[in-house]
Amino acid sequence: MDYQFTIIVPLYNEEENLLRVEKELGNYLQKAPVRSCVLFVNDGSTDNSLQLVEEISARNKDFKFISFQENRGLSAAIKAGFDYAETPLIGYIDSDLQTDPEDFDLLLEHIGEYDLVTGLRANRKDSFKKNMSSLIANGIRRSFTHDGMDDTGCPLKVIKADYAKRIPMFKGLHRFLPAMILLQKGKIKQVPVRHYPRIAGKAKFHLLNRLVGPFVDCFAYLWMKSNYINYTVNRKNE
Template sequence: MDYSFTIIVPIYNEEDNLERLEKALISYLKKAAVSTKVLFINDGSNDGSQTLIEAMCCSCEEFEFITFSENKGLSTALKAGFDHVSTSLVGYMDADLQTNPEDFNLLLEHVETYDLVTGVRSDRKDSFLKKLSSKLANSVRRLFTKDGVDDTGCPLKIIKTEAAKRIPMFRGLHRFLPAMILLQQGTVKQVHVRHYPRVAGQAKFGFWNRSIGPLVDCFVFLWMKKKYINYGISKTSK
């Protein structure tokens, strides 16, 4: 079967969420707006996630996986996914189901017009501290990048694969995907999506890597923006 869309799902020690995740993704595949498959990236989990991932992939032909030998972080997992996929569209969601894969259909409505479509979490079901640190990080990032994106941390995005493969991924730069698309002279659209509380497993980001860490990454982005190579070809000899 020819697929149009691949959903990347990075996983790090999420064994308590994987049964729910499997059910949610299988349900979505039946109603996806385009032909869709799922790529699980096991980011060096040291719990029972790998065994469950392999069982999931055996039971559903639309599921496949990549497993890292050690934990490398979200940016590396996304880069591995971008490198691996061959569909024209690539998406991303977290394994904790704080966002609903069915909302990918809301984003897919805009992919013909935009290079990246990103969710904005409505009525967030997070703690006060988590929402505060996220708000601070988004404000600082917008100040540096001028990307105009309200919620770059929302783990529900779709990118045209051609553009995703051109993103020079560095550790921490998963927060800057819209800004990196804009550096390519690409276009970005925001769409409101649903948000849910985490019901199992542990959050992988604390105050440091939601607020202070992203501030450091902003300076990395400014360096990259200054050095970034982008060109368009108007004419060739052939």
């Protein structure tokens, strides 16, 4: 198939959500503005998730999957999605569907001019503790990266593949995708999107890894920024 857009769906123990993911993303693929496919990345789930994604992929020609031998974390799952996608555009959505696949259209409207377009969760439907920890974590990250983004944790993004595949991912770097595009001299934009409460499964992040993890990762980002290799070839022989 001549796909233009791959939607990465990283997942870890999300068996309660996957049939809903199949339905919602299947509906979206039928009306997406560009020819699109779905790539599940099973992050070493210990429940029935792998069997479900195998079954979903078997009965839907536009759904594919890869599966880790063991749990490696969200950044690794996103990195694998970037590596295995074969389209010029790559998207990302969480398997809990707290964001709406149809809002990819809002991001795709701007991807021609920008190299990464990320959602900004409007009227977040999370708990007060989760919202506050995210607000603090985003403030810490923004003070280090100066990326101007208010909600890098929003699980709805569209990235040009040539930029995505050049990101040197490390654990926790999924929080710094806009900043990593800026290091490549790319252009970024945030667009308000809808947000819904989680209705099945369990959240994988808690107060500690929403605050301590991002703070520590900021120093890793600063090291990477100071050592990042970025070049442009303007002449070569034919």
